[in-house]
Amino acid sequence: MKASWYAEALYGALQNMSMAKPRASLLESDSDSKKIFARFRKVVSARGHERLLPFVAHELEKIMSRERDRNEVLLVTADNKSVSKWAHAYDHYEKEGVIRKGATRRDVVDETIVGGFQIRTKDTLIDGSYKKSLVELYRDITN
Numbered sequence: 001m002k003a004s005w006y007a008e009a010l011y012g013a014l015q016n017m018s019m020a021k022p023r024a025s026l027l028e029s030d031s032d033s034k035k036i037f038a039r040f041r042k043v044v045s046a047r048g049h050e051r052l053l054p055f056v057a058h059e060l061e062k063i064m065s066r067e068r069d070r071n072e073v074l075l076v077t078a079d080n081k082s083v084s085k086w087a088h089a090y091d092h093y094e095k096e097g098v099i100r101k102g103a104t105r106r107d108v109v110d111e112t113i114v115g116g117f118q119i120r121t122k123d124t125l126i127d128g129s130y131k132k133s134l135v136e137l138y139r140d141i142t143n
Helices: 003-020 026-046 050-070 081-096 131-142
Strands: 072-077 104-109 116-120 125-129
Touching (some): 003 050, 050 072, 072 081, 081 104, 081 116
Antiparallel strands (some): 072 116
16 A cells, blocks of 8 residues: 555545535634544545555645645736736636636746736736747847
């Protein structure tokens, strides 16, 4: 048995618990989580795999980090003033379903894009910046 399999099962159980009670109070969800952890530990112990528990914790951290990265969306602008100016573009793409609803938006300033915006997820890039146009113009002029 692999620790990663146990970690996936535990993560799935915790996710299912949070989906089943979306409006549960923090106290109730904490109590339910403790019950899931206690039951999980019993199952692992019953199978004689207690030595895997530290590795399961490490694998669970990796899974949670992977999910956090998957749910993060970067709104990249040229300066801090532009964030509010281009936030409507983020809202538009979220409404259209291009960006996952409920994703965590992180605003990033990148002075190399000159103006406009970029929206970056782990697997998508929406480029509304001036950088690409300026680079193409530069290439056309120099060639």
